[in-house]
Amino acid sequence: MARGGGPTVIHLTEAEVRAGGAPILRRIAAMLRPYRTKMVFVAIAVVVSAALTSLVPFLTKAIFDKALFPPDGDIRTHLLAWLVAGMCAIPVVTALIGIGQNWLTSTIGNSAMADLRGDLFAHLQKMELAFFTATKTGAIQSRLANDVAGVRTVLTDTATSILQNSVTVTAAFISMVILSWQLTILTLILMPVFIVIQLQVGKRRQRLARKTQESLSEMTAITEEALSVSGILLSKVFNRADSEVERYRQANREQTRLQVDQAMTGRAFFATVQTFFAITPALIYLAAGLMLQGSSELTAGTLVAFTTLQARLQMPLLQLMRVSLDVQTSLALFRRLFEYLDLEPAITERPGAVELDPHALRGQIEFRDVRFRYPEPRSLSGTVVRDRFGESGVRIDSGPAPEQGWALDGISLTVKPGQLAAIVGPSGSGKTTMTYLVPRFYDVNEGAVLIDGTDVRDLTMGSLAEAVGMVTQEPYLFHGSIRDNIAYAKPDASAEEIEEAARDANIHDRIVSFPEGYETITGERGYRLSGGEKQRLAIARVLLMDPRILILDEATSALDTETERLVQDALERATHNRTTIAIAHRLSTIHNADVIFGLEDGRLVEQGTHDELLALGGLYSRLYVEQFGSGRIEARFTDGVRFTDGEVYCDRPAPDERRADVSF
Template sequence: MTIGGGRPGGPVISHIPDEELGSGSPILGRIAQMLRPYRTKMAYVAVAVVTSAALASVAPFFTKAVFDHALFPTDGSGVDLSLLAWLVGGLCAIPVVTALIGIGQNWLTSTIGNSAMADLRSDLFAHLQKMELAFFTATKTGAIQSRLANDVAGVRTVLTDTATSILQNSVTVTAAFISMIILSWQLTLLTLVVMPLFVWIQLQVGKRRQRLARRTQESLSEMTAITEEALSVSGILLSKVFNRADSEVERYREANRNQTRLQVEQAMTGRTFFATVQTFFAITPALIYLVSGYMLNSGTALTAGTLVAFTTLQARLQMPLLQLMRVSLDVQTSLALFRRLFEYLDLEPAITERADAVALNPKDLRGEIEFRDVHFRYPEPRRLSGDPAGDRFGESGVRIDRTEPAPEQGWALDGVSLRVAPGQLAAIVGPSGSGKTTMTYLIPRFYDVSTGAVLIDGTDVRDLTMGSVAEAVGMVTQEPYLFHGTIRDNIAYAKPDATADEIEQAARDANIHDRILSFADGYETITGERGYRLSGGEKQRLAIARVLLMDPRILILDEATSALDTETERLVQDALERATHNRTTIAIAHRLSTIHNADVIFGLEEGKLVEQGTHDELLALGGLYSRLYVEQFGSGQIEARFTDGVRFTSGETYCDKPGTDDRRADVSF
């Protein structure tokens, strides 16, 4: 069932029926490929496994010799104490040697499995870093975290123990059956008579376990998403503001109850089957004794040692067979988890670098930006099986198909053509939803245009290396992101090898250095998750310091002062003036007072460029900009002059730097 659409060639999202889980052979092949770097260690494990299994198979023959040759010799010669001592010594040595081999084998398997799991986590994380912005806007962070943590942890047993367990138990079972046939083929047939039925039942149980495993992980993914959403600083603040704590608790409880039900159902699936198998193995020795009596009564040669050795082998066969059956179910269960992981690894990033891409030369970079007949629509979100959707309660059971999409949505940008000269300050204005932010996303290639081209210094950004574009374009957003760490680390994120002097100079230029020093820990102050320990203006100035440290030739300001108070806005504006010096700057602003001095102003409406010019030209034109201006300022004037160092704005006064007479200031009426 199709539930999505998108641009031509984009993804269609559809439900995965349980019947389409498919064969595990390709998945097993990929798992084997993951283990290739460790094949030498795996060879050592195989040698250890075969040796242990061989020793285990030899022990019953020692037992047979104890009975038939040392304790009760068939020639009636009496107990042979010398032979008995040697045989008992052998029986004691076998478990000691097997235990020592087992220690080394466990170290090898643990090293192989955990290393492969670490590789899988790293590969998955690295691949997700390559995904386009649209993928993350459509996928809950908790769902991604669940795949990295829960799904990878869910396959841990397969990577650490399963391969060894399969090999070890297979060798043990094979050796035991051969030994049992050597001792008595008639009794061996009795042991094997119901095995085909057990195998068939086990396959059916495995299919059900696989489906349950997928549903369980999807439920766990939803729980992780709820946890990440509700227990983040933003989520806690939201629930407290709207008094929704009880509903959040109930939402988690409902998901938790569903998870518990699935866990219980998964745990109980196959229990009846294994109980039946164990019961059969438990009563088999009694049946062997009965059949042995009939065999002896009919004249078949069967010594006491043979009978003891056979029942010992049969008892030793029980555990490996049960483990093989359980491991088989674990493998089938894990296949569902591997599919979820490989789904992410198989996603192709929508934004990729061409093989012949050229790098921008920072020394020659002028900073010219051009939009050439740009049309753009946002692609449909790409979501995978079991990932909660962007809605409140999520949507499970979806996957990506590379087929024809559903009818497309409207254009976010419709035929936009404009040019920003090197070093210019260009402003973009327009009502909400007109495409302002979309334009800024196309310059650093967060998205690719649908048609047309975005050019930097005359070269299509799609023909440039992504790294050089990222270094050339800096961005300060309305809500800057600060990670949980020190102020120094947050600023230095733009340039990890920056010196302390460089970091402090960037902070001075951003008007935040003195404020940082006022904190008890200075530059070592912890910002808190998303910078919640700092005010909006402090976060904004830290973001400016970070971009100044980066020193890009092109700067994008996305409503960087719209949420600030007047005094803080003055500090940020002063920092932005330094940041825009000798740079090509594109500024988005709802407050027209912040951009009236721009070299050029572009007016966007419904994705179309409707006008461009200077502040005075657009006011005289009487179009979109003039209408927005009147809505904000009425008939008042936006320009004023400093008089004796006093600046007026929004009815408030405050002293500015002395000697700044005859400068224009921002005044709102």
């Protein structure tokens, strides 16, 4: 498995590739292992049903040769009654067995499918952030829903069908040989040819199944993008509804074409097989006539029993061929699912990782000569890549990706416990990247990020997540109540704790003004709320979590003046007694920071307080002038202050003075 800076690679040995689906079949068998006791009962039921069904032709032969047309010519009514009773009892018993068998197979298959879906979801939760930035959400949803649903039949019915039909075919074959080995050869003479053709059809069905699922993933992705609240808003703003409809229709047409191709693949083959099976009884009668002319011991009862067995043999054989094709089709879907399960998370917990003690945590953050570049996106596009062993459907390493520049280059700094540290710099300078390294959304390439002197890579993932809270520029709210969204950080929080966090975030009064209060539904991604309301809910969520370290990623950049004042006031409460790293494009929000770090092109170019950096005349001073220089650009502050013509004015002046005494 490739990790880090290259494409995702699923390594198969040469033997595994040549073996085709054998490794996947072993993994499917492993999935069913927890249900082996139930599978034993299924196998017993199948064998008993097949054995009982195989008795029917012999009862038929006995009815003809011993009850209806015995050698002496006298119909034996008593024997006939017993034989007929046996023939009636067998279907009743097999039907009852079939009900229990169906319950067992349904339980096994659906339980195994639920396990697979759960394992896949749990594994995806462990994947690093970079994986999801490179993979369409719709593609992931398609594998969880469509691909898993596509293998439902294999897990619920196919294994039992294979066993049942195999036992039936074996029993029928043995019985036919016992009755007449000559007629048996005639019946099965073309089976080797059919098997070879079926293998070729199966390979084509596999390729089509994979392409069909890839097309379905694309349709799901288009649906997820275009019909989300953001997608609908975007298409309406730019009047692109018609193009979105056409994009979906094109994908839909491709999906329809592939579905038709997949449905028609092998139809001619099965039509040929069915035709041969249909005319075989006529050939049997012809052969029987020739054998009878040759003074054969073949009797009428034997002929009737043989043709009955022939019908019982042909249908299971045909079903086995169909099931075999279904299995080969499903192997493509299983391979797609196992591709995700085989991805190794790039960010993992080291053996012997240290648990952070929340009571002893001071919150000092240190970047020690950190160098970092973003890895090549790790995702599975689903395309089939031809390797040197043939078209196996696995992704192969296409060589090293071109090396990117450093996103962070030699960063060394320290944020002391309880400090408010601000990071400023132009877009693309590495500000957000720095904050992503603290909670280990990514790992550094060189150097180290330390909390209280311990490398974050040596900390347990759980304790690190509890120690570091984050408020982003665009907070995410799921479709649920306001209470549930706040309590996401602490599911066992009491109503009092939730309300206290909301008060500290300046959102409680707004919440209780809603008709349903804390039970108000936020809508998808919180679209029923304003930007400021969503931001304050996100702050309340972090406050409920009560982390020792807080990261604020441009949390007020898209807000109006009044809302910014409310959010800024909430943030000031949130940063109290916490180590805080704040990213801000509005320099007015961080002029009281204990220390300000200036980043440019991934390098730390200056650090100091607001006054020190203004006096230095470097990056911070330049950014300051760009925002407020010569008074031509008006800046809004949380207390209603604006900077005009080199002077600072209050929009809401005090009664005794028009000009506010504000220093930067």
